[in-house]
Amino acid sequence: MTDGAGGTGGTGGTTGADGEPEPSDGLKAFGEVVKVFRKRARLTQEEFAPRVRYSVPTVASIEQGRRFPPPAFVDRAEEVLDAFGVIKAAAKHLSRQRGLAKWFHHWAQLEADAAILYTYECRLIPGLLQTEAYARAVFVDQLPPLGDEQIEARMAARVARMALLTERPNTAYSFILEEHLFLRRTGGVEVSRKLIHHILLLAQLRNVEVQIMPLVQENHAGLHGPMQLLETPEHKWFGYGEGQESGHFHTDPAVVSTLQMRYARMRSQALSLEDSMSLLERMRGAA
Numbered sequence: 001m002t003d004g005a006g007g008t009g010g011t012g013g014t015t016g017a018d019g020e021p022e023p024s025d026g027l028k029a030f031g032e033v034v035k036v037f038r039k040r041a042r043l044t045q046e047e048f049a050p051r052v053r054y055s056v057p058t059v060a061s062i063e064q065g066r067r068f069p070p071p072a073f074v075d076r077a078e079e080v081l082d083a084f085g086v087i088k089a090a091a092k093h094l095s096r097q098r099g100l101a102k103w104f105h106h107w108a109q110l111e112a113d114a115a116i117l118y119t120y121e122c123r124l125i126p127g128l129l130q131t132e133a134y135a136r137a138v139f140v141d142q143l144p145p146l147g148d149e150q151i152e153a154r155m156a157a158r159v160a161r162m163a164l165l166t167e168r169p170n171t172a173y174s175f176i177l178e179e180h181l182f183l184r185r186t187g188g189v190e191v192s193r194k195l196i197h198h199i200l201l202l203a204q205l206r207n208v209e210v211q212i213m214p215l216v217q218e219n220h221a222g223l224h225g226p227m228q229l230l231e232t233p234e235h236k237w238f239g240y241g242e243g244q245e246s247g248h249f250h251t252d253p254a255v256v257s258t259l260q261m262r263y264a265r266m267r268s269q270a271l272s273l274e275d276s277m278s279l280l281e282r283m284r285g286a287a
Contacts, residue, residue, distance in 0.1 A: 026094050028065035033090045035063045037081040052076040053233075055167045067160060068094070070112040072233065104247055107228070107240045112164065116231040118263050120176040120222050122213075124186065125195065127158050128165055129175060129202060129210075134195045135159075137187030165208055173208045176222070176263070176270050179215045182283050196284040203277060211270035212279050221265035229259055 038048050045063070049056045052073055061067035069077075069091060078087040111117060119126050125134060135158045139151045146154070165173060185192045203210040213220070228240040239250035239259045250256055271279060 027068065030069065030087075030090045030094055031063040031065040033083075033087060034069075034077055034081075037077075037083045037087065038063075041081050043081075048080070051080045055169070057163070058167045061160075061163075068112075070109055072113045104242075106249055107238075107247070108161070110230060110232060110238060111161075113233060114168075114171055114230040115233050115235075116172045116174075116229075118174045118176075118227075118229040120228075120263060120266060121181070121226050122178045122222065123181075123226060125177065125181055125199075126175060127161055128173070129177075129199050130158065130162065131191070131195050131198045132159060133191045134187055137191060165202060165205065169205075169207050171207060174267070175208075175210045176213055176266050177210065178213045179279070182280070183215075193284055196280050200277065200280055200284065203273075203280075209273055210276055210280075211267065211273060212276040213266065213270045214279075217269060219269060221262045221269060224262070227259050227263065229256070229263060 038045070041048075043051075045056050045059050049059045052059070053076065054073055058067060058073075062069050062073065071091075074088060074091045077083070078085070081087065119128070124138060127135070130138075132155065136151070136155060139146055139154050164171070182192060182196060187195075199210060202208050213222070225243075226241065229237065230240075231237050237253075237256050237260070239256045241248050241250065250259065270276070
């Protein structure tokens, strides 16, 4: 699985001791520019964060060069800090994010700023819900084989993307996952057990919902394959689908409406939130 719906995103680079991607020179320079203008405006990170509508940890990560700045952050920072166009100019010189498939870049940028994100997956656990051990098992098994540097770049991007669930508490996340994804035991029994435990913890967040589509389901609206839907802060909806070595960004309202219809039906066909958690708890105990 390449770095798309399998779930990467973020800044790229290698992984540091704290699990975050090492800062690249370009991202470090951009972060310094933001920090200088923030201090010029006599704002702390805690004061600046709500003005650009991002969390303090996200602002800190961007200023440290550990997070690729979403377009909305760039625009708001430029406006809030009255930066004479310098922040926008600095953003233009940032290199594309390593560790991401080229077809996934646009979606990753929108995802980082989404108000609502829906994900249905039938092939593997979505990147936002993965543990590092599960993600590494996925990358190690890819064909053609990846080199160590490629694996570390993709791991760094995925780790950065995983933080979205906790860094964006006002974004509503919904996941519908096929039961067989947990029965496959990708990475081994212990990796699977810890993955289930991790998802159970994430599902306790107020902004995260996880539903399981049972193994036996006679009526299934998701037979066309995986899908993602998101609503932007400007209340525009987009869709995304991915196959092998390709991804498709959906902007046609008619197509997006069809995907919304299918996702809504799947929410009614999947197990309830409570029953989904009960199933995962039983699977954790059996793993």
